[in-house]
Amino acid sequence: MQLAGQKIAAVLEQAIGLKTESLGATTLERAVRSRMRAVECESVTSYLARLASSALELRLLVEEVVVPETWFFRDQEPFTFLARYVKHSGKDLTRESIRILSLPCSTGEEPYSIAMTLLLAGIAPTSFYIDAVDVSERVLARARLGVYGTNSFRGGDLSFRDVFFTNRDEGYVLQKNVREKVRFVQGNIIQPGFMASLGRYDVIFCRNVLIYFNEAAQGQSLELLHQALLAGGILFTGHAEAGLFSGSRLFSVAHARAFAFRRLEKPKTEGAWSDAGACDLEQPAAVLSRSAPAGKRAKTTAPRRTAVVGEAQGAAELKLVRRLADQGRLEEAVQRSEEHLRRHGPAAEWYYLLGIIRDSMGQADEAMKLLRKAVYLDPGNVDSLIHLALLAERAGDRDGAANYRRRARKIQEEGGK
Numbered sequence: 465m466q467l468a469g470q471k472i473a474a475v476l477e478q479a480i481g482l483k484t485e486s487l488g489a490t491t492l493e494r495a496v497r498s499r500m501r502a503v504e505c506e507s508v509t510s511y512l513a514r515l516a517s518s519a520l521e522l523r524l525l526v527e528e529v530v531v532p533e534t535w536f537f538r539d540q541e542p543f544t545f546l547a548r549y550v551k552h553s554g555k556d557l558t559r560e561s562i563r564i565l566s567l568p569c570s571t572g573e574e575p576y577s578i579a580m581t582l583l584l585a586g587i588a589p590t591s592f593y594i595d596a597v598d599v600s601e602r603v604l605a606r607a608r609l610g611v612y613g614t615n616s617f618r619g620g621d622l623s624f625r626d627v628f629f630t631n632r633d634e635g636y637v638l639q640k641n642v643r644e645k646v647r648f649v650q651g652n653i654i655q656p657g658f659m660a661s662l663g664r665y666d667v668i669f670c671r672n673v674l675i676y677f678n679e680a681a682q683g684q685s686l687e688l689l690h691q692a693l694l695a696g697g698i699l700f701t702g703h704a705e706a707g708l709f710s711g712s713r714l715f716s717v718a719h720a721r722a723f724a725f726r727r728l729e730k731p732k733t734e735g736a737w738s739d740a741g742a743c744d745l746e747q748p749a750a751v752l753s754r755s756a757p758a759g760k761r762a763k764t765t766a767p768r769r770t771a772v773v774g775e776a777q778g779a780a781e782l783k784l785v786r787r788l789a790d791q792g793r794l795e796e797a798v799q800r801s802e803e804h805l806r807r808h809g810p811a812a813e814w815y816y817l818l819g820i821i822r823d824s825m826g827q828a829d830e831a832m833k834l835l836r837k838a839v840y841l842d843p844g845n846v847d848s849l850i851h852l853a854l855l856a857e858r859a860g861d862r863d864g865a866a867n868y869r870r871r872a873r874k875i876q877e878e879g880g881k
């Protein structure tokens with residue numbers, strides 16, 4: 465199967481960007497053999513000839529090789545950040561809607577998780593709509609059906625299942641009000657003109673597909689995604705793919721494990737997004753007085769502050785700086801962080817935050833130093849270890865990246881016991 469096999473791999477790469485080595489040694493061979501049996505082709509060479517002349521056969525082979533692995537609320541943090549972002553987008557949601565794209569959507573768990581997140585956050589169903597795209601018709605048919613087995617529910621907290629699903633003989637059936645929020649479309653991200661035909665979005669989820677692509681398709685997709693993202697919009701990617709975006713024109717959002725990037729350019733209409741998130745800002749003093757017991761609120765300005773009040777203030781300050789960074793006010797966020805460290809001394813959570821802000825500013829070396837300090841102070845700081853792994857990978861240090869990932873995994877496993 466060697467030479468003809470290589471040519472089949474090249475056809476697939478050309479068609480959907482798939483780097484066939486990413487599938488594992490035998491997957492492509494198994495897929496080709498299965499298609500050869502279906503169309504009664506005796507040799508790989510004759511199958512190759514058929515593939516070259518039949519668009520339908522190419523689609524059917526694609527169906528055999530795609531990796532549809534997905535589940536509801538995969539990674540969780542992207543959804544937590546999404547709810548916050550939409551609530552504070554600065555848009556008047558009574559008049560405008562939030563446009564969201566899930567690409568690739570596979571069997572629908574991701575776009576439906578987006579819909580459930582927004583409904584649970586109290587966003588009116590009329591204030592958002594979701595387009596969900598995948599190259600595979602087979603997975604889209606399952607997505608439209610909205611019936612799921614236990615494999616689609618893998619997280620710890622499955623309370624959403626009781627709210628939005630009915631348990632029947634055929635599986636967990638998703639409610640109609642969630643299903644009808646998602647429009648499923650068949651499409652190929654790298655097919656010329658396809659992305660432009662969709663329009664532009666406030667939020668794009670493009671997770672766990674670029675890792676399967678060759679370099680050219682990754683580069684092409686990055687450019688197309690950038691064009692499809694509105695100014696001020698957010699792009700969510702998979703954790704193994706975040707490194708691809710680090711050197712791009714998008715800015716990393718300071719929310720641990722959301723793997724989110726913001727497009728910062730100024731829009732043509734003044735004020736359309738420049739205040740996005742500002743309504744979410746809490747001044748430290750306001751948080752302080754709210755966190756103190758009711759009867760003692762007046763005393764928060766007293767000279768002798770308790771350690772608890774100090775901690776609350778530190779947490780509020782941290783939250784404030786994170787939000788400044790989320791809004792792209794990076795210089796301001798750095799100044800406040802450095803000032804805090806000067807006044808209060810070293811602290812792992814501050815080094816972590818400053819590290820990811822520095823990384824967003826394209827200062828990878830400085831970011832590494834800060835994240836290492838965070839781990840030195842708090843060896844159990846998983847977020848810093850994961851980010852260090854991304855940075856090491858980006859710098860081409862595979863062993864270093866593997867080492868950081870191993871350490872992070874060990875801590876997570878120990879924590880889960």
Ligand SMILES: C[S@@+](CC[C@H](N)C(=O)[O-])C[C@H]1O[C@@H](n2cnc3c(N)ncnc32)[C@H](O)[C@@H]1O
Binds near residue numbers: 531670
């Ligand atoms: C691992 S799933 C990811 C699903 C979801 N985004 C998630 O993270 O759980 C990958 C999906 O990418 C789709 N895919 C592969 N190549 C594609 C392409 N060129 N355009 C659109 N979808 C593609 C596959 O059909 C598959 O369903």
